Amino acid sequence: MALLEVDNLSIGYYGRNGLTTAVDSVSFTLDRGKTLGFVGESGCGKTTIGMALLRLLPENASVLSGKILFEGQDLLELSPNDMRKIRWKKIAMIFQAAMNALNPVQRVDNQIAEALLTHDPGLDKQAALKKTAELYDMVGIPKNRLRDYPHQYSGGMKQRAIIAMALVCQPVLLIADEPTTALDVIVQDQILKEIRNFQKKLNIAMVFISHDISVVADVCHNIAVMYDGWMVEFGSREEILSSPAHPYTKMLLASNLTLKVGMHTSTSIPEPIIHIERSPDQCPFYHRCPEHAEQCRTDSYKWVTLSSSHRVFCKNVTGGLEPE
Amino acid sequence: MNHTSQPVIKMDRISKIYRPKRSLFGSKPADKIVALNEVSFQINRGEIFGLVGESGSGKTTAGRLMVKLEKADKGRVFLDGQDMTRIRGNMLKAFRARIQMIFQDPYQSLNPQLSIYDTVVEPLIVHHRGDHNGRIEKVAQVLSAVRLTPAEDFFPRYAHELSGGQRQRVAISRAMVLNPDFIVADEPTSMLDATTSYQIFSIISALRDQYHVTFLFITHSLAAANFLCDRIAVIYRGYLVEMGLARQIIRHPTHPYTMALLDALPVYCKDASCKFHNTLLKTPREMPNHDHCPFFPRCRRADLDQCANERPTMLHLSDTHSVACFKAV
Amino acid sequence: MDKRIPKKHARAKRLLSGWAVFRDNLLGKIGLVFLTVFALMAIGSFIPPHIDPMYHPMTGVDPQIYDSTGPSLKHWLGTDFMGRDIFSQLLAGARIAFMVGVSAAFMSIFLGTIIGMISGYMGRWTDTLLMRIADIFMVLPVLLVILILASLFGQLNIWIIVFIISIFKWPGVARVIRAQTLSLKERPFIDAARVVGASHLRIIFRHIMPNVLPLSFLYMTFMVTYAIIVEAALAFLGFGDPGTVSWGMMLQWVWKTGHMFKAPYWLLPPGLCISLITLSFYMLGRAMDDVLDPRLRKEKTVV
Numbered sequence: 001m002a003l004l005e006v007d008n009l010s011i012g013y014y015g016r017n018g019l020t021t022a023v024d025s026v027s028f029t030l031d032r033g034k035t036l037g038f039v040g041e042s043g044c045g046k047t048t049i050g051m052a053l054l055r056l057l058p059e060n061a062s063v064l065s066g067k068i069l070f071e072g073q074d075l076l077e078l079s080p081n082d083m084r085k086i087r088w089k090k091i092a093m094i095f096q097a098a099m100n101a102l103n104p105v106q107r108v109d110n111q112i113a114e115a116l117l118t119h120d121p122g123l124d125k126q127a128a129l130k131k132t133a134e135l136y137d138m139v140g141i142p143k144n145r146l147r148d149y150p151h152q153y154s155g156g157m158k159q160r161a162i163i164a165m166a167l168v169c170q171p172v173l174l175i176a177d178e179p180t181t182a183l184d185v186i187v188q189d190q191i192l193k194e195i196r197n198f199q200k201k202l203n204i205a206m207v208f209i210s211h212d213i214s215v216v217a218d219v220c221h222n223i224a225v226m227y228d229g230w231m232v233e234f235g236s237r238e239e240i241l242s243s244p245a246h247p248y249t250k251m252l253l254a255s256n257l258t259l260k261v262g263m264h265t266s267t268s269i270p271e272p273i274i275h276i277e278r279s280p281d282q283c284p285f286y287h288r289c290p291e292h293a294e295q296c297r298t299d300s301y302k303w304v305t306l307s308s309s310h311r312v313f314c315k316n317v318t319g320g321l322e323p324e
Numbered sequence: 325m326n327h328t329s330q331p332v333i334k335m336d337r338i339s340k341i342y343r344p345k346r347s348l349f350g351s352k353p354a355d356k357i358v359a360l361n362e363v364s365f366q367i368n369r370g371e372i373f374g375l376v377g378e379s380g381s382g383k384t385t386a387g388r389l390m391v392k393l394e395k396a397d398k399g400r401v402f403l404d405g406q407d408m409t410r411i412r413g414n415m416l417k418a419f420r421a422r423i424q425m426i427f428q429d430p431y432q433s434l435n436p437q438l439s440i441y442d443t444v445v446e447p448l449i450v451h452h453r454g455d456h457n458g459r460i461e462k463v464a465q466v467l468s469a470v471r472l473t474p475a476e477d478f479f480p481r482y483a484h485e486l487s488g489g490q491r492q493r494v495a496i497s498r499a500m501v502l503n504p505d506f507i508v509a510d511e512p513t514s515m516l517d518a519t520t521s522y523q524i525f526s527i528i529s530a531l532r533d534q535y536h537v538t539f540l541f542i543t544h545s546l547a548a549a550n551f552l553c554d555r556i557a558v559i560y561r562g563y564l565v566e567m568g569l570a571r572q573i574i575r576h577p578t579h580p581y582t583m584a585l586l587d588a589l590p591v592y593c594k595d596a597s598c599k600f601h602n603t604l605l606k607t608p609r610e611m612p613n614h615d616h617c618p619f620f621p622r623c624r625r626a627d628l629d630q631c632a633n634e635r636p637t638m639l640h641l642s643d644t645h646s647v648a649c650f651k652a653v
Numbered sequence: 654m655d656k657r658i659p660k661k662h663a664r665a666k667r668l669l670s671g672w673a674v675f676r677d678n679l680l681g682k683i684g685l686v687f688l689t690v691f692a693l694m695a696i697g698s699f700i701p702p703h704i705d706p707m708y709h710p711m712t713g714v715d716p717q718i719y720d721s722t723g724p725s726l727k728h729w730l731g732t733d734f735m736g737r738d739i740f741s742q743l744l745a746g747a748r749i750a751f752m753v754g755v756s757a758a759f760m761s762i763f764l765g766t767i768i769g770m771i772s773g774y775m776g777r778w779t780d781t782l783l784m785r786i787a788d789i790f791m792v793l794p795v796l797l798v799i800l801i802l803a804s805l806f807g808q809l810n811i812w813i814i815v816f817i818i819s820i821f822k823w824p825g826v827a828r829v830i831r832a833q834t835l836s837l838k839e840r841p842f843i844d845a846a847r848v849v850g851a852s853h854l855r856i857i858f859r860h861i862m863p864n865v866l867p868l869s870f871l872y873m874t875f876m877v878t879y880a881i882i883v884e885a886a887l888a889f890l891g892f893g894d895p896g897t898v899s900w901g902m903m904l905q906w907v908w909k910t911g912h913m914f915k916a917p918y919w920l921l922p923p924g925l926c927i928s929l930i931t932l933s934f935y936m937l938g939r940a941m942d943d944v945l946d947p948r949l950r951k952e953k954t955v956v
Contacts, residue, residue: 255518255522393844450850
């Protein structure tokens with residue numbers, strides 16, 4: 001059985017203009033020890049999915065439909081108390097811009113130990129601090145920095161401390177939302193290496209959210225491409241990178257800066273469009289799609305299965321296996 | 325004005341030192357921070373010149389020095405051959421019309437209380453250019469040049485109504501409205517996602533082609549610099565370590581730090597011809613008290629004689645490629 | 654399309670969206686309702702003397718009444734100890750409250766905002782000098798100073814009182830505006846203005862001021878309440894301007910003539926009015942805070 005099974009999840013936000021759908025009918029599975037990457041522009045719903053897995057959505061958000069099955073249990077059906085038992089102990093999260101989440105007036109090791117003690121009150125303080133020191137080894141911070149305050153840490157160290165705080169209860173699933181976005185290239189590389197290491201060591205499953213497909217490609221076994229709340233393609237890393245099927249995936253890959261491409265060889269990328277009215281059957285990507293056809297406006301949606309691990313949500317794709 | 329032979333911008337042994345202020349009752353202040361250390365380079369007309377470095381390297385300080393948001397402690401800055409280091413008053417104002425800047429954070433670099441029109445027209449008002457209708461024309465023209473069309477639709481809107489990418493484009497059009505010779509773009513895309521960044525790059529390149537504006541592109545990503553720039557300079561802790569044509573830096577990096585930057589790029593950004601140079605030490609060495617190569621503590625290739633005791637100077641490997649490393653030749 | 658539209662379009666749009674936020678704010682609506690009532694009272698204060706000279710708040714005396722009487726058809730709130738109509742005094746008091754409150758508030762905000770911005774933006778010696786001057790003013794107790802001046806120079810004119818209130822209250826505003834300016838100064842859009850070549854003056858008035866004005870307006874509402882209360886206190890203590898009829902003055906007359914416990918129709922209205930008008934200005938201030946600061950608006954964005 002898969003560790004995480006999300007089935008037809010839809011989430012909306014209530015604002016002054018009514019209900020906006022942030023996530024629309026998203027389904028995926030994640031096995032133990034594997035990493036699934038969510039990649040897409042800002043506003044595509046990837047962070048919302050991450051927050052939904054921990055049931056940390058803001059007050060004006062509402063789950064419109066779907067199930068989140070974690071170890072066989074539907075998280076959406078749990079009472080707040082039961083959810084609290086799962087949060088951080090079984091599923092932990094590294095939030096966006098998490099380095100600002102450290103309390104500036106408390107020593108870092110105390111903060112991490114506190115996270116452990118909150119979820120495991122039976123433990124004593126000494127044992128918690130010892131565990132913190134072990135985690136510092138795992139994430140690569142020198143032990144002599146344990147007693148420092150957050151402002152004494154560099155950006156990379158703060159992020160590592162946050163990762164340590166997420167791992168402190170030894171969760172089985174870790175959700176990482178843009179964990180390396182604000183960091184320099186060399187630090188980013190080191191942290192990604194450390195993430196791969198401890199993931200293997202602790203056999204943690206991971207949901208990795210980023211707008212940068214090259215980072216996702218480095219860490220993830222499977223990749224889900226999101227656009228405007230919809231999942232438009234899902235496949236293994238190799239399939240997405242070498243044979244992308246959805247025009248948006250191709251666009252994302254084209255806009256990724258590699259050393260092979262220079263300005264002179266680049267292709268043009270259409271503008272992002274904000275809040276456009278569309279009929280229910282029209283593909284959300286229609287207006288930006290360089291390959292759109294008439295049927296993209298009228299035909300009903302379907303997933304096209306390209307292989308046992310690769311599927312694409314596009315009405316204009318040829319080939320593919322017959323759906324079961 | 326003689327455009328042809330002079331480089332647009334020349335930085336000559338620029339140094340910038342930050343000294344914490346002494347308070348009357350405080351204890352001894354911490355040591356000074358050397359942000360830039362005798363940095364010299366020049367940018368040619370019509371170039372997009374990349375300055376690549378990590379946070380704390382001094383790249384942003386260099387950009388700010390160029391637009392005179394900060395004063396250099398040592399060295400001189402030349403614009404078109406004229407010494408701009410100590411100008412004031414009207415000369416300074418005239419200078420400002422020729423050099424502009426695009427800032428990193430599109431969410432903070434636009435005044436939230438001004439409409440888009442007011443934001444972009446301001447340079448024209450400050451420099452008394454054009455009459456009312458002329459200004460409207462110019463603002464519309466410059467907004468269209470950054471692909472915010474139809475331009476008039478954007479006039480009455482406010483920054484918080486626009487996305488990050490759109491805001492950055494407004495910032496670019498504000499920088500362009502005076503037809504400057506030179507624009508400093510300080511990490512213009514580090515707060516934007518991949519597709520939006522791509523568009524900003526293509527806009528910058530198009531502006532260079534169409535309006536012959538010279539750009540200094542400050543970034544922490546060698547991949548971005550390779551994409552956009554003609555020439556690249558790599559800066560580490562206030563020192564220039566390598567400088568050359570983009571393809572030279574990427575294909576034939578010579579300084580161990582440049583190699584470390586290339587190594588650190590995600591696998592997907594590289595191709596088969598990219599080697600793994602492995603020039604970074606896992607644990608840094610002790611920093612010696614005397615003069616030494618700035619990269620010495622992290623350099624796997626450093627030796628304990630020269631690298632630990634002397635500071636390397638920039639050596640020319642060719643007409644276009646120079647590097648500051650004892651181990652390079 | 655008429656190319657001149659940009660500016661007007663922008664302002665109108667902003668005002669409309671501001672109104673929408675204000676409409677949702679209950680506190681603001683209540684405050685506004687009360688203030689409208691008081692404003693109508695103030696405007697209406699000109700009417701009674703025209704109906705009949707006996708309704709003049711200061712000099713009008715009912716020829717048939719010689720001391721304080723209760724409410725009647727002729728005098729809706731009754732008469733004071735001299736036979737003057739209380740209701741028209743109440744209306745006149747509203748006018749004085751607005752005059753004093755708004756003028757004193759406006760002057761102190763005007764001074765405080767400008768000095769605060771200049772101090773915060775220019776820094777160094779200018780900042781030190783201005784803030785030390787501010788400290789001196791801030792430390793002196795307003796009421797005490799006015800009382801001393803009144804006892805030295807006799808009864809003070811209402812405008813002198815307004816002036817003195819402003820002189821003593823601008824430092825509080827200046828400190829707050831200065832703090833806001835210090836934080837704004839570091840924002841990139843100020844750097845951008847400098848790179849464009851804007852002069853210090855232009856940066857202060859075109860870039861800093863619009864961003865601190867919301868705070869100024871908020872403080873203005875607090876200043877209004879403070880000024881009204883100070884004026885009322887002075888009048889009550891007998892140091893007000895004897896030529897004006899204010900609510901504080903009315904309270905003084907009640908007290909001085911020994912009617913405190915005998916004439917509730919005379920004691921309660923001015924007291925209630927002072928409390929209500931200050932409360933309304935405060936509520937208005939809170940609502941304006943929501944309108945003017947876009948970050949306080951509750952609009953969720955989707956990521």
